[in-house]
Amino acid sequence: MKVLVLGPGGREHALVRALLADPFVREVHAAPGNAGIAEDVPTHAIDANDPAAVTALARTLGADLVVIGPEAPLAAGVADALIDAGIPVFGPTRAAAQLEASKAFAKQVMAAAGVPTAMARVAATDEEASEALCTFGAPYVVKDDGLAAGKGVVVTDDLDAARAHASACFSAGGTVVVEEYLDGPEVSLFVLSDGRTVVPLAPAQDFKRIHDGDQGPNTGGMGAYSPLEWVPATLVEEVLSRVAQPVIDEMAHRGTPFAGVLYVGLALTSRGLRVIEFNARFGDPETQAVLARLTTPLGGVLLAAAKGTLDQIDPLMWSPQAAVAVVLASENYPDTPVTGRRVRGLKKAARVDGAHVLHAGTRLDDGKVVSAGGRVLAVVGLGDSLEDARVTAYEGLSRIELEGGQARTDIALAAARTGVAVGGPAGAPA
Ligand code: AMP
Ligand code: GLY
Numbered sequence: 001m002k003v004l005v006l007g008p009g010g011r012e013h014a015l016v017r018a019l020l021a022d023p024f025v026r027e028v029h030a031a032p033g034n035a036g037i038a039e040d041v042p043t044h045a046i047d048a049n050d051p052a053a054v055t056a057l058a059r060t061l062g063a064d065l066v067v068i069g070p071e072a073p074l075a076a077g078v079a080d081a082l083i084d085a086g087i088p089v090f091g092p093t094r095a096a097a098q099l100e101a102s103k104a105f106a107k108q109v110m111a112a113a114g115v116p117t118a119m120a121r122v123a124a125t126d127e128e129a130s131e132a133l134c135t136f137g138a139p140y141v142v143k144d145d146g147l148a149a150g151k152g153v154v155v156t157d158d159l160d161a162a163r164a165h166a167s168a169c170f171s172a173g174g175t176v177v178v179e180e181y182l183d184g185p186e187v188s189l190f191v192l193s194d195g196r197t198v199v200p201l202a203p204a205q206d207f208k209r210i211h212d213g214d215q216g217p218n219t220g221g222m223g224a225y226s227p228l229e230w231v232p233a234t235l236v237e238e239v240l241s242r243v244a245q246p247v248i249d250e251m252a253h254r255g256t257p258f259a260g261v262l263y264v265g266l267a268l269t270s271r272g273l274r275v276i277e278f279n280a281r282f283g284d285p286e287t288q289a290v291l292a293r294l295t296t297p298l299g300g301v302l303l304a305a306a307k308g309t310l311d312q313i314d315p316l317m318w319s320p321q322a323a324v325a326v327v328l329a330s331e332n333y334p335d336t337p338v339t340g341r342r343v344r345g346l347k348k349a350a351r352v353d354g355a356h357v358l359h360a361g362t363r364l365d366d367g368k369v370v371s372a373g374g375r376v377l378a379v380v381g382l383g384d385s386l387e388d389a390r391v392t393a394y395e396g397l398s399r400i401e402l403e404g405g406q407a408r409t410d411i412a413l414a415a416a417r418t419g420v421a422v423g424g425p426a427g428a429p430a
Pocket of ligand 2: 220221285286
């Protein structure tokens with residue numbers, strides 16, 4: 001099988017790496033990829049958000065499967081174009097990807113499907129926003145109702161800051177969703193679907209804030225680990241029966257079946273599980289940790305999701321090892337990152353036993369790897385315990401040099417030390 005992976009980031013590098021390990025995958029291509037992906041597979045400098053360009057490339061390559069990494073190509077209708085061209089695609093249609101692209105739409109689907117989530121109100125004016133903020137009270141949660149790469153959400157105790165974020169979204173021509181604050185730790189669960197059947201991956205936890213101790217602004221994600229030994233053994237079953245299957249059924253019922261991966265972002269609150277958000281794609285950097293543990297060959301599973309045959313696959317198999325992914329981000333991320341800086345020590349890091357490096361925002365400049373985005377790379381460590389995996393990941397990271405680079409030092413720390421997720425949610429007010 002020949003697979004084309006779309007996207008430029010760390011998640012895509014993890015997908016490429018897992019596909020290369022699948023004995024049934026003969027060839028992997030990527031577009032546009034990054035410096036690390038280009039070391040592993042041929043890359044193609046096309047606009048991955050352009051449905052016609054992607055379809056043409058997939059045809060030229062004779063791809064048996066196209067795997068869409070990020071949300072932008074989904075929202076641009078790349079999956080629709082591939083389906084029209086008869087090319088199997090892992091990733092939902094534009095209509096189904098609304099589950100991520102519009103938070104208001106996701107709330108409607110959850111209401112129709114009876115899925116537990118935060119109470120919320122859509123606001124289009126400063127007045128409506130103020131009213132909703134006062135209804136729910138502090139901590140305030142204000143979300144840009146559109147794609148914002150995980151950075152459109154403000155969680156704060158400061159009413160003026162909450163109002164200001166809403167105003168900024170209105171000025172940009174958008175609306176916001178104001179919602180009740182969810183206490184409790186967060187879990188990311190990726191559920192594969194072919195539009196009917198659901199197959200869960202192993203749960204992971206992401207670290208959204210830029211600084212240690214969950215301080216500072218939200219980012220796309222600064223690190224992740226899996227498995228989560230502290231979650232109830234019944235959690236995955238509960239998410240499938242109360243969230244994933246009802247949502248997949250509701251989408252099918254609406255005539256917009258969802259095939260691909262439904263990323264269920266959950267808060268385990270004192271009143272039970274609540275959905276924080278859906279994404280229509282794998283999470284980044286959770287995928288880097290989760291796929292490091294998947295021993296079932298990935299290509300066949302993604303193809304089954306694309307072709308509607310997920311009910312026929314064997315149960316997924318997992319390594320008993322733990323995985324920790326630690327992100328190295330650029331100076332000034334998540335604001336405007338400083339890019340174009342040399343990244344050194346990549347080979348030394350990869351020589352650490354049990355560690356591998358997945359590139360995110362990197363490119364080659366005169367044959368040298370330089371930073372090219374906010375999140376530059378992740379070092380993934382595998383170990384017999386979470387603590388071992390942490391030590392391995394940080395040992396790898398310590399060998400990498402990037403001027404101004406930012407990395408959290410506490411990824412998976414609480415879970416490794418105590419076996420539980422200590423403290424507030426990853427998105428607790430700074
Ligand atoms: P979202 O883009 O909806 O995933 O939000 C990004 C992050 O903001 C989440 O991962 C949480 O850390 C935080 N967050 C979002 N909604 C809430 C909420 N209702 N209560 C508490 N934290 C939230
Ligand atoms: N790690 C969060 C996300 O992918 O949206």
